[in-house]
Amino acid sequence: GQQLNQSPQSMFIQEGEDVSMNCTSSSIFNTWLWYKQDPGEGPVLLIALYKAGELTSNGRLTAQFGITRKDSFLNISASIPSDVGIYFCAVTPFSGNTPLVFGKGTRLSVIA
Amino acid sequence: EPEVTQTPSHQVTQMGQEVILRCVPISNHLYFYWYRQILGQKVEFLVSFYNNEISEKSEIFDDQFSVERPDGSNFTLKIRSTKLEDSAMYFCASSGVWTGHGYTFGSGTRLTVV
Numbered sequence: 663g664q665q666l667n668q669s670p671q672s673m674f675i676q677e678g679e680d681v682s683m684n685c686t687s688s689s690i691f692n693t694w695l696w697y698k699q700d701p702g703e704g705p706v707l708l709i710a711l712y713k714a715g716e717l718t719s720n721g722r723l724t725a726q727f728g729i730t731r732k733d734s735f736l737n738i739s740a741s742i743p744s745d746v747g748i749y750f751c752a753v754t755p756f757s758g759n760t761p762l763v764f765g766k767g768t769r770l771s772v773i774a
Numbered sequence: 775e776p777e778v779t780q781t782p783s784h785q786v787t788q789m790g791q792e793v794i795l796r797c798v799p800i801s802n803h804l805y806f807y808w809y810r811q812i813l814g815q816k817v818e819f820l821v822s823f824y825n826n827e828i829s830e831k832s833e834i835f836d837d838q839f840s841v842e843r844p845d846g847s848n849f850t851l852k853i854r855s856t857k858l859e860d861s862a863m864y865f866c867a868s869s870g871v872w873t874g875h876g877y878t879f880g881s882g883t884r885l886t887v888v
Contacts (some may be wrong), residue, residue, distance in 0.1 A: 695876045704778075704865045704879030705817060732827060750817065752876075761819040761830055762877060 668751055668765030675741055676773050683768040684735040685751030694734040695752040695762065705750055705764075710738070714748050741772050776800040780866050780880035787856055787887055795851045795883045806849045807867040807877060809843065810834065817865065823849065856887045864886030 668685045670725055675681055685694070697705035709720050711727035711734060718725055724737045738745055751765040779798040787793050799806050809821040821831040823841055840852045849868075853860055863884050867877035 697876075699817075702881070704867075704882050706879070707876040710876050761822050761832075763819065764817040766816040 666751055666753065666763060666765035668768055670768055671766070672769040672771070674771045674773060677741060677743060679741050681741055681745070681770060682735060683749060683770075684733060686733040687753070688732065689755070690731040691753040691755060692731070693754045694713075694725075695732070695754075696723075696725050696736045697750045697752055697764075699748045700749065701747070701766070704744040740768075741770075743772050743774055744754050746770060746772050776878070777860065778866055778868055778878050778880035780864075780883050782883060783881065785886070786882045786884070787857060789887055790855050792854050793856060793885065795864050795866075795885070796851070797849045797851070797880055798847050799849055799866065799868030800878055801847070803868035803870050803878075805829075806841075806843070806868045807869075808851045809865045809867060809879075811863040811865065811882075813862070821853075821863075853885075856885075858887050861885055861887045 666685050666687050688700045695710050696708045698708050698758040699705045708723055709718050711718055711725055714727055714731045716727045722739045727734055734751055748767040748769050750767045752762045754760055754762060778800060781796045785793055806823040809817050810820055811817045819832050821835045821841055822829045838854050842850050863882040865882045866880045869877045
């Protein structure tokens with residue numbers, strides 16, 4: 663099956679610091695998505711990327727779709743306590759009705 | 775904001791029993807999914823459903839599992855003869871015409887098999 667390598671596996675940062683995480687694969691994908699999962703909740707879509715090289719922001723979050731279409735990164739600026747959670751990258755292997763494939767997640771802890 | 779609703783939020787069942795997990799997808803969505811997340815692990819695809827039939831399923835989704843859309847609003851996952859290793863969070867999701875926009879997930883059902 664599709665394999666996404668997401669790193670780091672976990673992060674402990676001070677409130678106010680910037681955060682960077684990434685996702686790589688040996689395969690090409692048409693869409694990269696970033697989700698956040700709060701404890702006891704389902705994943706919530708943060709950012710969707712559709713074109714190679716695309717850079718998209720959502721408030722303090724910025725994500726980029728790698729030019730090779732094999733990677734993506736997510737940055738969070740000026741972290742706050744509510745940023746705590748697990749961040750997953752996800753891809754759709756093809757367009758149309760194909761299931762999302764998720765990375766293993768990056769667990770973010772923010773120390774106030 | 776439209777949401778996907780799952781019930782129950784937590785289900786405890788004895789090994790060997792059957793369970794039905796229920797979901798109400800967003801009303802104008804056409805594609806429905808079940809995913810599973812074992813504690814501390816990634817979210818894994820189980821099955822997708824479109825036009826009243828399964829469109830894709832993973833190797834996890836064996837004969838023990840079945841899905842149904844019994845009416846115009848509910849989407850259920852049935853697990854027969856539950857095993858200890860079926861304990862996990864089960865997430866329902868739905869999406870509109872183009873799944874590349876990402877899914878909307880429900881809050882999940884925590885299944886505990888004892």
